[in-house]
Amino acid sequence: ERVGFAVVGLGRLSLEEILPAFGECKRARPVALVSGSPEKARLVAAQHGIKPEAVYGYADFDRIAENREIQAVYIILPNGLHRDYVLRAAKARKHVLCEKPMATSTAEAREMTAACDAAGVRLMVAYRCQYEPYNREVIRLVRSGELGAVRFIEATNTQTMGTADQWRFRKALAGGGALPDIGLYCLNSARALLGEEPVEVFARITNPKDDPRYREVEESISFMLRFPSGAIANCASSYGAHESKDLRVRLEKGWIDLENAFAYEGQQMRLAHREGKTEAVESVRLSRENQFALEIDHMAACVAQGRTPHTPGSEGVQDHQVMEAIYRSAETGAPVSLPTVAARDATR
Numbered sequence: 001e002r003v004g005f006a007v008v009g010l011g012r013l014s015l016e017e018i019l020p021a022f023g024e025c026k027r028a029r030p031v032a033l034v035s036g037s038p039e040k041a042r043l044v045a046a047q048h049g050i051k052p053e054a055v056y057g058y059a060d061f062d063r064i065a066e067n068r069e070i071q072a073v074y075i076i077l078p079n080g081l082h083r084d085y086v087l088r089a090a091k092a093r094k095h096v097l098c099e100k101p102m103a104t105s106t107a108e109a110r111e112m113t114a115a116c117d118a119a120g121v122r123l124m125v126a127y128r129c130q131y132e133p134y135n136r137e138v139i140r141l142v143r144s145g146e147l148g149a150v151r152f153i154e155a156t157n158t159q160t161m162g163t164a165d166q167w168r169f170r171k172a173l174a175g176g177g178a179l180p181d182i183g184l185y186c187l188n189s190a191r192a193l194l195g196e197e198p199v200e201v202f203a204r205i206t207n208p209k210d211d212p213r214y215r216e217v218e219e220s221i222s223f224m225l226r227f228p229s230g231a232i233a234n235c236a237s238s239y240g241a242h243e244s245k246d247l248r249v250r251l252e253k254g255w256i257d258l259e260n261a262f263a264y265e266g267q268q269m270r271l272a273h274r275e276g277k278t279e280a281v282e283s284v285r286l287s288r289e290n291q292f293a294l295e296i297d298h299m300a301a302c303v304a305q306g307r308t309p310h311t312p313g314s315e316g317v318q319d320h321q322v323m324e325a326i327y328r329s330a331e332t333g334a335p336v337s338l339p340t341v342a343a344r345d346a347t348r
């Protein structure tokens with residue numbers, strides 16, 4: 001029996017990626033929709049075999065509690081609304097998969113984990129790259145120690161944006177600009193690769209002059225993370241640079257490049273290491289799978305088996321803590337130290 005999900009929010013990500021990905025899921029199925037546009041929702045419901053009576057509005061969201069087919073909800077709303085809907089979902093006793101960034105502050109993220117713990121429901125942050133096979137392979141290889149210690153991680157996530165009328169340029173709805181939206185992938189990836197938490201961050205923000213889009217949120221941000229092992233991650237993220245979404249790891253005995261690391265598809269992995277006296281450079285090829293379907297199926301398995309997800313709410317809390325330190329550094333122009341946090345369980 002597949003785990004039934006209510007999809008909350010029918011914007012771009014829901015319509016273009018998530019609902020189609022359910023078609024490739026093995027353990028999950030969409031059983032309800034929550035939307036502000038009843039007509040659109042009825043149409044989408046019909047396309048995905050969802051019963052018309054399982055279409056809800058934001059005002060009557062709390063009625064999902066009465067629908068026993070709904071075991072989990074997938075929150076795909078603007079970031080500033082995640083907190084409210086996660087709290088409402090927990091109150092309805094539904095497990096929650098929440099899009100990234102988890103919230104717009106550490107305080108909100110903590111409130112969300114506490115609410116889900118108190119209600120006895122699972123909370124997972126939709127860090128899709130941690131379910132994507134190439135990213136997983138890079139993490140496995142780095143953690144295996146085969147290539148020695150990590151010296152540098154270079155992570156870049158840039159793209160260009162449209163006009164000023166989007167919620168992503170409103171601080172209240174987005175929480176910030178390029179950092180929480182796409183720079184977050186660089187941060188989350190560096191932490192996952194090393195299985196360590198940064199102890200110091202240093203950051204700079206640059207914004208174009210007189211661009212109405214960047215009155216409330218940043219366009220471009222560069223940040224450095226220093227980890228207890230000595231590894232340094234250099235990360236760059238921008239809403240104003242041609243699309244590039246790459247991850248590079250420089251280790252003692254080799255390097256790993258993952259092109260399109262943070263993209264929906266098109267990952268290309270290359271690996272270099274020394275074999276005897278010769279330098280070997282090889283391409284690594286894995287079977288292509290839909291990372292959104294893998295992510296949703298993981299949540300479904302955790303719900304069915306009563307397990308803690310691989311990317312639980314506490315991961316979102318930690319990323320928000322680091323992002324707040326990054327913003328503080330950019331504001332003050334000085335490095336910011338972070339409290340030493342226990343390293344994550346390396347086996348996860």
Ligand code: NAD
Nearest residue numbers: 009010011012013014036076077078079099100101128167
């Ligand atoms: P979007 O603007 O396309 O969709 C947002 C939806 O929320 C719309 O249907 C809109 O009608 C609805 N909404 C409800 N209340 C709203 C309000 N007060 N203001 C504005 N919209 C409101 O956005 P999106 O790109 O689908 O992003 C949704 C979430 O998914 C965000 O948290 C975003 O960070 C995340 N996202 C994740 C990925 C990923 O790769 N994992 C990719 C894109 C977006």
